[in-house]
Amino acid sequence: MKRLTPIALPLLAGFLAALGPAAPACAQTDSYMSAEASDPRQLGWMTGFPPPPEKLIMQPESDFFSFPKMRWTVCHIRELMPTRQVSRGIGAPVPLEYALDDGIDAVTFTPMGGGEPMTWEESLSANYTDGMLILHEGRVVYEHYSGCLDETGKHAAMSMTKSMTGLLAEILVVEGQLDDTAQVSAIVPELVDSAFGSATVRQVMDMTTALDYSEDYADPEADIWLYSKAASPLPKPEGYEGPNGYFEYLQTVKQDGVHGEAFGYRTINTDALGWIISRVTDKSVAQLLSERLWSQMGAEQDGYMTVDAKGTPFAGGGLSAGLRDLGRIGLLMLNDGKLNGEQLFPEKVTENIRAGGDKEVFAKAGYNTLEGGSYRSMWWLLHNEHGAFAARGVHGQTIYVDPTADMVIVRLASFPVAKNARIDPTSLPAYQAVADYLMSK
Amino acid sequence: MKRLTPIALPLLAGFLAALGPAAPACAQTDSYMSAEASDPRQLGWMTGFPPPPEKLIMQPESDFFSFPKMRWTVCHIRELMPTRQVSRGIGAPVPLEYALDDGIDAVTFTPMGGGEPMTWEESLSANYTDGMLILHEGRVVYEHYSGCLDETGKHAAMSMTKSMTGLLAEILVVEGQLDDTAQVSAIVPELVDSAFGSATVRQVMDMTTALDYSEDYADPEADIWLYSKAASPLPKPEGYEGPNGYFEYLQTVKQDGVHGEAFGYRTINTDALGWIISRVTDKSVAQLLSERLWSQMGAEQDGYMTVDAKGTPFAGGGLSAGLRDLGRIGLLMLNDGKLNGEQLFPEKVTENIRAGGDKEVFAKAGYNTLEGGSYRSMWWLLHNEHGAFAARGVHGQTIYVDPTADMVIVRLASFPVAKNARIDPTSLPAYQAVADYLMSK
The missing domain is CATH 3.40.710.10 (DD-peptidase/beta-lactamase superfamily)
Known part of the structure; x- marks a missing residue:
């Protein structure tokens, strides 16, 4: 796998890359195009029938979630991936x-x-x-x-x-439907051998689980990549034998340290x-x-x-x-x-x-x-x-x-x-x- | 490509297989499960977290659009493919x-x-x-x-x-925005060398175009398969050099006969x-x-x-x-x-x-x-x-x-x-x- 810069990460990896601990407290955007110059209406992404090649935004994720294309994609995720409705129902909305x-x-x-x-x-x-x-x-x-x-x-x-x-x-x-003091394995037995199995629900909710999970984007074997592959909604490539889907991936995550001792922002806790x-x-x-x-x-x-x-x-x-x-x-x-x-x-x-x-x-x-x-x-x-x-x-x-x-x-x-x-x-x-x-x- | 029975066709091909001319006028459903027995609620498709393998409905299309899984899929297309919204806007609906x-x-x-x-x-x-x-x-x-x-x-x-x-x-x-007597090539010049180029807009609207288009499902080179491959929203397989998307496919369709002489129900007219x-x-x-x-x-x-x-x-x-x-x-x-x-x-x-x-x-x-x-x-x-x-x-x-x-x-x-x-x-x-x-x- 080729090395990707953080802004060209696949979407799922992009979702994970929030709030890095060592980021400098400054507002500059280096050499990126300005908000005005990168406005997707200005750049004309996906306009024309068909859009000319230089205006197309398509799979793979490393293309559609790269800047500045990403500025179009954030409003059009469903046009690139399967999705599930969060229904508002069919009644009248209550205007603000x-x-x-x-x-x-x-x-x-x-x-x-x-x-x-x-x-x-x-x-x-x-x-x-x-x-x-x-x-x-x-x-x-x-x-x-x-x-x-x-x-x-x-x-x-x-x-x-x-x-x-x-x-x-x-x-x-x-409401009493979920015991946040329970061990995760008591609720999801499939996670018993994973890091989550021995954590409490509360530790998962507060992200104080101790997970062996690497987000070193330069390492093709880093967990972030394995997770991305597992989570992709696209059919798996020929010969792929890794986990398929969030639930299978979570079962492979190992523990590193003691739960409850430190906050560790890892998306897999939410999954x-x-x-x-x-x-x-x-x-x-x-x-x-x-x-x-x-x-x-x-x-x-x-x-x-x-x-x-x-x-x-x-x-x-x-x-x-x-x-x-x-x-x-x-x-x-x-x-x-x-x-x-x-x-x-x-x-x-x-x-x-x-x-x-x-x-x-x-x-x-x-x-x-x-x-x-x-x-x-x-x-x-x-x-x-x-x-x-x-x-x-x-x-x-x-x-x-x-x-x-x-x-x-x-x-x-x-x-x-x-x-x-x-x-x-x-x-x-x-x-x-x-x-x-x-x-x- | 293996031979597929009509009911196991890929979705896009399934869309095309409407109203065959030679189908017998009878209501029997051969050996298919009854409506009650094949009710997706009864069969429990996609239930459980995760659904067990025998309850899963996934890509490829030949799986998700096969009967009886298809009875679940028809309400869940967006969960299997990228889609585009047809917005109702944000006002109150007008109840019937x-x-x-x-x-x-x-x-x-x-x-x-x-x-x-x-x-x-x-x-x-x-x-x-x-x-x-x-x-x-x-x-x-x-x-x-x-x-x-x-x-x-x-x-x-x-x-x-x-x-x-x-x-x-x-x-x-x-409204006068579209001239149905115009030749298609006058509106979409990209279609000039295709069968559509010499047809009128009205012939396309009424499906009286004369198209060289085979729907012989047993022939892996039949147009229906080429069309399905072109239209698939999934990334194209390595080495694929055919048309990508509806618009590119339409440009490859050749004429067979004289436009306007016979009704020929072909989905590509609508595309x-x-x-x-x-x-x-x-x-x-x-x-x-x-x-x-x-x-x-x-x-x-x-x-x-x-x-x-x-x-x-x-x-x-x-x-x-x-x-x-x-x-x-x-x-x-x-x-x-x-x-x-x-x-x-x-x-x-x-x-x-x-x-x-x-x-x-x-x-x-x-x-x-x-x-x-x-x-x-x-x-x-x-x-x-x-x-x-x-x-x-x-x-x-x-x-x-x-x-x-x-x-x-x-x-x-x-x-x-x-x-x-x-x-x-x-x-x-x-x-x-x-x-x-x-x-x-």
């Missing part, structure tokens, strides 16, 4: 309320690590933003689409999918959690997302999830959804499960998540831009003065919930590099500045 | 009105070719019906789900997709028509379906279309949609473009289609169960006393419009054999009997 605030674009902040002050509006391009939604006191105060996205489009949520899977698991825990919640409910993650969230929250659009060759949804990164529907998820997290006058899950669910994980365990992973934070049920806790917490996905996806400011921010983006630590410097201070602005009104 | 009539199940009819009288209810199982909707005077009088389908599901429309493409083309003709309407509008068939129909008609669900490896929607057979939404299409055809108080396309569109095609030209194709009929703009005209016309797709799909009875019937089905002539004997007389029953009330 609006109270647009045209002062937000001028809000100014100083990026992390210093540098010149920047306006909110400038940060949108700096972060290759495709969609931006700000909800304050339950109403939309800011909405912006760019690049491949519009209000009827769906965008890859990337690792924010993990937070959806974690939320489902936490709901099941609070294991997807297996666990599917086993206890006898429903796929896509079906659970539909039944518990999408069909209950007045969603405007169906979502969808990528699947492996056996139809298993990619619990760790496969969701695509509309911007406003992810805003509805944010409102549910902000308002302890209440939306449109209904309680969709017990308050205890968000209470548990907002309590956060073990900060010392988290600190060992060395996330520069999230110092003092923690990780709980697949949500990122900032533990800042506002008690903010977030779903986060590579290339800049976030659902950022600020309970003090009564604010939710959803960003969908296609930043050239698969490192959110590169985006945080022009995002996290911007979110804080908007929160302060909204609170001061 | 209901006036359910519990007398319909007992309506009795005599199958074509004689045999014992049968009730409507019995015909549902005889035809492996997954969904049945009857609309009378604009209201739902009968609704039934079985097999893989429910009210939130989507089902493969198979060759009914052709009628959607034909409807779009007829709309463009009436050519898809190219034509995409070229004149600069929009894909999926986008046109959304803009002109799905987002205008109060649809409850998005539809979707399968695509080739370059993202081109399968205009000849790739649509999946909900039962009620196809009912809305039927109402539009019945009421000359009017639905929910709005005129979505000019009345002249359905007037042109209902006028029918050339009966003599149609008769040459020898359709036993459709004697005296014709084909116009990819719709089947029965030219019976009620002026009924229909969209039809293999394995039993239909949108049947009876203007005299003010009735629309939509059936979605998964009949074991890809021959509608096997289903017509217990369908067409049943539709007539229900029409008579509704008119006599």
Whole structure:
């Protein structure tokens, strides 16, 4: 296998490459084309009948998820891979309320690590933003689409999918359907000989499992590649004898160290959690997302999830959804499960998540831009003065919930590099500045 | 390539195998499992986490579209292949009105070719019906789900997709955006050296092109196989040098005979028509379906279309949609473009289609169960006393419009054999009997 640069990784590997521990806290994008120059509408991907060869975006993944093509692909995952519907049902959506605030674009902040002050509006391009939604006191105060996205489009949520899977698991825990103190092997016996078998459900939910799992992209035998091959929905190549699908792959993962001692951000934890919640409910993650969230929250659009060759949804990164529907998820997290006058899950669910994980365990992973934070049920806790917490996905996806400011921010983006630590410097201070602005009104 | 029986054909080939001219007019299903015994819920396809090997439905197509697995697959196409959304938009759906009539199940009819009288209810199982909707005077009088389908599901429309493409083309003709007397090569110059180049748009729309196109499934070099390979959305095998995608394949089709002399039911006509309407509008068939129909008609669900490896929607057979939404299409055809108080396309569109095609030209194709009929703009005209016309797709799909009875019937089905002539004997007389029953009330 040839060496691939991180931005030319296969999609599934790309999903995994979030939030590297050693990424520098700077906002520069090296020599990449600007957001304006790389706008997929500008570049004309997949236009024409047929598109000329230089405008085509196709398999393999190393092509369709390379920058700048990736800026088109994040809105068109289903056109390249099999997917499973996350149904909103067939009733009428419940429209969000609006109270647009045209002062937000001028809000100014100083990026992390210093540098010149920047306006909110400038940060949108700096972060290759495709969609931006700000909800304050339950109403939309800011909405912006760019690049491949519009209000009827769906965008890859990337690792924010993990937070959806974690939320489902936490709901099941609070409802008593899932025991988070149980050993995984007691629920999924097939995992008994894997690293997961001896971990507790909670350790999987908080990613404190000790896994022998290499993401050295330069090593063709690295686990990340084996995982990608197993997870691919395409027919396996002749002679392939490795695991087929998420579930088979998970059984091959070995332990390295002691569970519970350190936070280790590994997507396969979420796939294991997807297996666990599917086993206890006898429903796929896509079906659970539909039944518990999408069909209950007045969603405007169906979502969808990528699947492996056996139809298993990619619990760790496969969701695509509309911007406003992810805003509805944010409102549910902000308002302890209440939306449109209904309680969709017990308050205890968000209470548990907002309590956060073990900060010392988290600190060992060395996330520069999230110092003092923690990780709980697949949500990122900032533990800042506002008690903010977030779903986060590579290339800049976030659902950022600020309970003090009564604010939710959803960003969908296609930043050239698969490192959110590169985006945080022009995002996290911007979110804080908007929160302060909204609170001061 | 090994010989495949017709029911084990790859999906794309399966789409093509509609309405063979020489099929006997009988309703027996040979030794196939009954509708009840082959119900996918009964057989438990794709249940369990993971599904055990004997319950798995996967690539290749010869597996997933074989009977009885096909009875699951028709509701799950997107889980096996890349697809493109046919968006309903994000507004509220316009619910259908209901006036359910519990007398319909007992309506009795005599199958074509004689045999014992049968009730409507019995015909549902005889035809492996997954969904049945009857609309009378604009209201739902009968609704039934079985097999893989429910009210939130989507089902493969198979060759009914052709009628959607034909409807779009007829709309463009009436609106003056498409000249149906033009030579195809004047619109799509890339087709100048193919059989289509010298045909008129109307000959393509009515499938009276003279094509050198073999569907001899036993011949591995038959065109049907080359077409299937070209159209597959999967990456092409190493060393493959044939056409990639619908558009490239169409350019290779040669002429055999004189255009306009005989009806010849060939799916590739619809793919050519898809190219034509995409070229004149600069929009894909999926986008046109959304803009002109799905987002205008109060649809409850998005539809979707399968695509080739370059993202081109399968205009000849790739649509999946909900039962009620196809009912809305039927109402539009019945009421000359009017639905929910709005005129979505000019009345002249359905007037042109209902006028029918050339009966003599149609008769040459020898359709036993459709004697005296014709084909116009990819719709089947029965030219019976009620002026009924229909969209039809293999394995039993239909949108049947009876203007005299003010009735629309939509059936979605998964009949074991890809021959509608096997289903017509217990369908067409049943539709007539229900029409008579509704008119006599």
